[in-house]
Amino acid sequence: xxxxxxxxxxxxxxxxxxxxxxxxxxxxxxxxxxxxxxxxxxxxxxxxxxxxxxxxxxxxxxxxxxxxxxxxxxxxxxxxxxxxxxxxxxxxxxxxxxxxxxxxxxxxxxxxx
Numbered sequence: 001x002x003x004x005x006x007x008x009x010x011x012x013x014x015x016x017x018x019x020x021x022x023x024x025x026x027x028x029x030x031x032x033x034x035x036x037x038x039x040x041x042x043x044x045x046x047x048x049x050x051x052x053x054x055x056x057x058x059x060x061x062x063x064x065x066x067x068x069x070x071x072x073x074x075x076x077x078x079x080x081x082x083x084x085x086x087x088x089x090x091x092x093x094x095x096x097x098x099x100x101x102x103x104x105x106x107x108x109x110x111x112x113x
Contacts, residue, residue, distance in 0.1 A: 002040075002070055004009060012072075013050050013070055013072065014071045014072035014111070015068060015071070015088070015111065016040050016068070016069060016071050017019050017040075017066055017067070017068060017108055017109065017110045018025055018037065018066070018068075018069050018071075018074075018108050019060045019065070019067075020036055020039075020063060020064065021037050021038065022036070022075045023035070023036050023037075023062035025059070026050055026079040026082050027080070028079040029078070030079075031050075031052055031077065032049070032052065032054040033050050033051060033052045033053075033078075034054065034057075034059060034062065035048065035050060036048065036050075036062065036087065038085065038087070038108075039065065040069075040085075040108050041107060041108040041109025041110075043109055046073060047071065047084040048082060049069065049084065049085065050078035050079060050081070050083040051087045051089075051099045052097060052108065052111045053089065053095065053099060055092075055095070055096035056096055056097070056098060057099070065099070065101065066101045066103055066105070066106070067087050067099055067100065067110075068087070068088045068099075068101065068102070069085040069087045070086040071089060073085070073086055087099065093110065
């Protein structure tokens with residue numbers, strides 16, 4: 001278990017709903033991953049992410065899927081492209097990731113709180 005943190009730390013994270021508009025293999029990644037383009041609605045637009053989610057998903061499975069992501073981490077270069085957001089998922093013991101998504105349809109850009 002990780003150390004306890006205050007609600008103030010959680011409130012600093014900007015976590016939003018996004019819709020994957022494109023997924024493709026991330027060429028040059030050290031571990032299998034996808035390069036995602038995710039729409040976060042009019043206020044944030046489209047952002048990119050590198051996601052190691054190849055165990056359970058194909059690019060065709062991902063297009064149109066709602067996801068939950070942290071959108072206010074600094075961008076970093078991953079596999080030769082800029083990864084701007086961190087897509088959230090449940091981490092399986094074997095290394096697989098199960099994506100988090102809203103329980104009902106909702107518009108991209110909604111904040112998570």
